[in-house]
Amino acid sequence: MLIGQLARRTGTSERQLRYYERVGLLTSTRQPNGYRTYDATAEQTVARIRALLAAGLPTQLIRQVLPCASADGSLRPCPGVLKNLRTQLTRLDERADELARARETLQRAIAHAETAG
Known part of the structure; x- marks a missing residue:
């Protein structure tokens, strides 16, 4: 899915999605024309990021705990x-x-x- 589609589906601006990518919270691949494409899990990842941000976590800590976050933003034990x-x-x-x-x-x-x- 392209960045615009992900933005619409998650209610997040394209600028914010680029920021998430820049700080290592979200990944994309680049098409030959330079467009970002995101896989099917990107929507859930953005939802987790937003839930953790709403909980007051800084992006540096979110990067550490994101692999341990469930779809609703709750955290499992994370080493x-x-x-x-x-x-x-x-x-x-x-x-x-x-x-x-x-x-x-x-x-x-x-x-x-x-x-x-």
């Missing part, structure tokens, strides 16, 4: 990446704490503005 997944979870927890503090600050500012005005 050598558990430490990296734990590190990423810690980062996400820290980010969630930062967002919670920022949210509280904003709520207080709104409440103060509403009572003052």
Whole structure:
């Protein structure tokens, strides 16, 4: 399938698909005219990539865990990446704490503005 077809089927832009390929998450072959072609598994691979990105994983870590991801983006035990997944979870927890503090600050500012005005 050509890149445009894959983009339509997955709801992903062609630019994003090229990026996935550039960083080693997706592979294609080149036709003599230079067009990229993708095999039948590309749709599932893109779905996994998007699910893992939505889970907050950086592309470098996705490249490590992608072979262990199921179609729904869930992960099976994958040798050598558990430490990296734990590190990423810690980062996400820290980010969630930062967002919670920022949210509280904003709520207080709104409440103060509403009572003052």
